[in-house]
Amino acid sequence: MADVKVRSAPAAAKTGGATISGARRLNMVLKLVVAFFASLLALYPVVYVISASMNPTNTISDLIPANPTLANYSKLATDQNYPVLLWLFNSIKVSLLATVIGVFLTTIGAYAFSRFRFKGRRNGMLFILLIQLFPNTLALVSIYLLLLQIGDLIPWLGLNSHLGLILVYAGGSLGSGTWLMKGFFDTIPKDIDESGVVDGATGSQIFFFLLLPLLRPILAVMAILTFIGTYADFILARVLLTSKDNYTMAVGLSSLLGEGGANRASQWGLFAAGAVIGAVPVVVVFLFMQKQLVGGLTSGAVKG
């Protein structure tokens, strides 16, 4: 608290008067108290899960385990009944491919909307806006039936296939992504395209060699946010993946703890270890790229 006093002293001197200095100090103490308790609450479940993951007794209730071990982790790594590493791999594979396909198609679509004037352009954009209002989780029933029917003919594209899920995710990211990306393209002056045209570049050369490098930072942010969003999806993966070996992290972990119901203690230690494994990659990316991601997040949300 000494720190507070030192820092607030000049401010108090400037505004003058002992009462304001007192109010200022009280204000700061209040802010610190709020920050402290809020941080406590923010960290509580996190600390709890990390400690539970090292608890050998697999129970839910003690905060500091008596004999911390890594047994839960090694069990997850080896026991075929809890293929958490496989689920993690599935999640990363599905999210990565969905992101690559989605962002690439979004980018080339946005390029056309931003750079060319063609018949139906305005209607096309309005149409995509309308589509974007219908998130593909709402078409859950028909997507399920669609993949069920495709699966009869082409099993690797149907229900319980990763490729089917990837295409559903990628398709779902196109609507809002195209709008967002078009906004980013609009921020690049067209003089740059023109300089390319003067030098005799084709449309694809302008796109790949002039515009994409300029968009690289925002593309990375978009890709990471799309990846994280896909990684965290539960509903589509839950409905479309039916066998344990194909589960993503979200479906697998929920099967480990059980969906709904009051009693969740049976495999708490294993679940906690799985939760740590599943959360760490995303948390690390988020904390390291906080500034860039937050910028993308807010502009993304504004744009749709």
Add this chain to the structure above:
Amino acid sequence: MQQTQSENREINRPSSGGSGEGKPKPPRQPLSLTDLGLRVAGLAFVDGIAIWFALTLINNNNPIPAILILLVTAVINYIFLSNRLYPIRWLTPGLVLLLLMVIYPIGYNVYISLTNYSRGNALSREQVVTQLKEQTYQPANAITYSWTAYRSPDGQNYKVILVSADKSKAFIGDASGLKPTAIPATLPDTLDGYTRLTPFQAAAAGEALAKYNLKSGDLAIQFTSSTEAKEILSKYSYDAASGNLTDLETSTVYRPVRGTFTAPDGKTLTPGFVDVVGIENYTKAFTDPSITGPFIGVFIWTFIFAALTVFLTFWVGLLMALVLNDAQLPLRTMWRVILFIPYTIPGFITALIWAGLFSIGGPVGISSKSLFGEGFSWFADPNAAKTMLLFINLWLGYPYMMLICLGALQSIPTDMYEAATIDGASQFQKFWGLTLPLLLVSVGPLLIGSFAFNFNNFTIVQLVTAGGPANPTTTTPAGQTDILISYTYRLAFTSGDLAFAAAISLFIFAIIATITAFSFRFTKQLEEVLT
């Protein structure tokens, strides 16, 4: 997003001379062999896949989707080979995926919502008729036979000797059919080189013999046990013109009524088939008393859940932002990182962790018992469960609001505060009169976005309570904490009423679309992006 001045300008391609504003402008580029080669190679690849897919569909008697695929492929070829459609080329790959994974499912969703598609009515009429026609019955004068099987030396073919129970008739049967024969006094050990099988070996032979479809007159022979066979008849005949199915045993006529073959006395046949029933799925949410009650409950809770979530996360987030916005706060960066942590954890993990903490054996669950009594469970009492969901969603969602508010607070010009101070405004007045209105201008659309997101926040509801506790007064699968999207999920995948689920999802769409359209009126976003 900064909008640059140049964005409204057209690209003036030097070589495209003459074409005016607003007209499509094909970039007249020098013919590049690599470009053409790449396009042709890409198209060949796409065409190959499309033709293979179409052939697979045709082989499976699905000519209409096959034709559609070939048409779309033809259009793609045209787009990529025509210079006039150059801009469209860039859109095509995305549009194809959009067509397959978004637009087609939406259309299909609308269709399903107009049918009776459900677990008992999941097949087409043709499939159901085929299935029912396989059913048989034994007519009153049917003869029962005892049978003995013979196997060829290579084990591939079988013959059978049938002797009627009253020993008045006998047949020899093989792949070519049944031939009458003299009644054998004793069964031979071999028949035309085929060896006789014991009843134990006959089970495998029975399966092979069933495939020969042996018939005596118009009566089919069914092998009912390892020694016995019976004459049977098809139970149903189908009249394609009237769509009626007739039970030949009882002469009852079943008419197709809304996807189910129904007799005049009300008896129905299973399975039913998919049939269009019109807007019934929409009206029954409001007219069927066993559905309306729970549906209205779910509907109201969805709004409360989304609205309260936005309200709570916004105020808590704003409070945190106000705390963190003070440059003199000690350890400011540390607090900011810690308070941001809940947002970095994937939502499904957060939901599951809190579900565990609140559960009977979890620390929150245990300490609540000492507070509210031994029988208390966060999952058994509807109000407790709802409070728990809102708390978890607050924990999950406030950092987002905190970040947005921090950004917005920092963008409010400080001279406005100076002016307010000069005019003698108190801290309180400055907040309500200056900070909040300015904040809401920039944060408002995000609040609407957050509302729309939480309106469909399936993950948290499903993973924490799975809609529970159950509503004891209803037969539809609507729990007391179910929101519309989780209700849809339960209708479709727990009770198998896919058509009603599809109707509810379109209902959600209508609500979300209205809210979003409403929010567009208040932002310039639409016109900004459409330019």
